[in-house]
Structure formats: structure tokens, C-alpha cells
Amino acid sequence: IDNMDYDEKNDYYICKNSKKLFANKIINRKSKTGYKSEITCYTCEECHDCQYKSSCIKENNSKIFLENRTKNLQVSKLFHEKRKENLKRIISPEGCELRMNRSIQAEGALAQVKQNMKFRRFLSRGKENVISECIIVAIAHNISRLHNKIVKNKRGIYLIFVMHKFT
Template identity: 50%
Template sequence: MQYLPDEDAYLCSEGRKLVVSGIRHAKSRTGFVSEKTCYTCKSCKDCPRKANCIHGNHSKQPLDERMKHFEVAKVFQQERQKDLARITSEHGIELRVNRNIQAEGAFADVKADRNYRRFLTKGHVNVEAETILLAMAHNIFKLHCKIQAQRLGVHLIQITVAA
């Protein structure tokens, strides 16, 4: 569907307009309230693509009487576009490359190099304390390696070096 921003409407492949029919507020289990804009076509009569376009075969209303209807969370779409621009920027690519190197490598180091396969204690509090000690040991070892390589001021590996 093609969005028409000046009219706040969508245009389907058959050239029919879907206009705003209302705004719905949905509350999630966590209490977050999202706002969704509802779009409805005024007339889907005699549309050749109606059977493929309109979903919900479990509806009691016959297909001939149904109209195309969908909802769009505009705030979500705007945030998604901002996030996409942020992660595809040069700095975002650099951060993603470094996450693969740093975060995934930490698990590999702990499991393979330290031969750490399971927790030695039981209970949430004890496992959390063991995890903190393990993370501290890993970070101290990383700091030691940085001191030896004289890379104390370098926090991110450059893309050209990593690629």
C-alpha cells in the first residue's frame, strides 16, 4: 500500500483510498499504552483482489459485505525509522562490529578458555554472585591484556581493522 502523507491515507493497488476511521489505544500486560490509527476503505465492492486482500475467514460477516481495515502504530514506525538510521550510520556499524567481537567473545572466553560450563552454586543470589565474580575476573584479564598491548585509551576497534 502506498501512503499519502498529505491526506493521511493509504492507496491500495486497485486505486481505492483507505482513510482514517479512528484511533485505538491498546494497553499491554506491562501497562504500556500504544496508539494505533485505524484505516478503512469506504468501498471494496467489485474489487478483483478482495479475496486475497481481506483476511479473517473466521468472520461471521460474509466477504461481500466486508471492507479492508488495518491499524498502524505511527509512533512505532517513526521510532523504527530513527533506529534504522542510527544503526546503519557509520558509528552504528562500528558499534555493531564491536559488539560481535566483545560480547560474543566474552562468552566464548569464559566457556572455552576458562573451561567454565556450569554454576558451582545453587539459588538465585548465589548464582548472581558467582556471575559477578566471573565477570570481574574476565574484565580484569581484559584490562591486563590491554595494558600489555598498550591500548588503554582505545575503546572500540576500528572497522577497517576488524574487517
């Protein structure tokens, strides 16, 4: 799908061989977790004699010979729409700022706990005890962070802004 062009107005994909894949049916699916999705199936009717066929159509243990097969695509339009929206947000200046802050916060917390607090191993055994230990370490880390913020007069500041890096 990512390697094909899509004509949104007429709802068809164009493959590497400049052939069109038209929508021919819609399937409603329900995942194991109960999530319902609508899948649009696209088919290319002009795959015969295509030089890209062996790389374009996957074998998938099909009993039909490759020369008799056609390319089929299954697309969740909602998924692709959301993915496009997400990508736009992720690569926006605000998205870059948030991702950078996320990595600083996560990496910083791990470094602080592992290196500065010398917390390398759990002292207890058993799921419940380990969770309790985690919570105690997190509380200690948060108190330490709060203390630093108070000392540096940085309370209420949650993000580091370096907009100039992305503009």
C-alpha cells in the same frame, strides 16, 4: 502496512489494488505495563470485487463473510516514526560500526568465558548462587580484559573502527 504506500501529506495508505485507506478514528490504548499509545484506524471502502481480498484481509474467525468485509488497518504513527528513525541510525555508517562492535564484544566475551576460561557449567544451585557465580566470572573476565589492554597499551579504546568496510 509495510506493503502499502503512504501519502504523508494527505494521510492515507494505497493498497496493492491502488485503492485508498483513509483514517476514520483514533483509539487511545493502555498496555498491561501502563504504556499509553494512540492508534489511528484506516479503512478501505472499495474492497468489493477485489482480486486480492483473500490474501489481504485476514479471517481472524470473523462472523462476517469475506465478500462483505473491508480492509482495516491500525497504525501507531509514533511507533512508525520511531522505527524509521531507528532504521536510519542502524544502517548509518556509525550504526554499522556499533553493531559490529557489539557482536565482537558479546561473542568475544562468551568465547573467552566458555572456551578459554573453560566455564561450561555452573557449580552451584539456586538462583542467588548462580547470580553470584555469574558475577564472579564476569569480574574474572573483566580483570583478564583489563590486563590484556594494559599489556597491549590499549586502555581507553572501546571500539574497533573499520569505516572503510561500509563506505
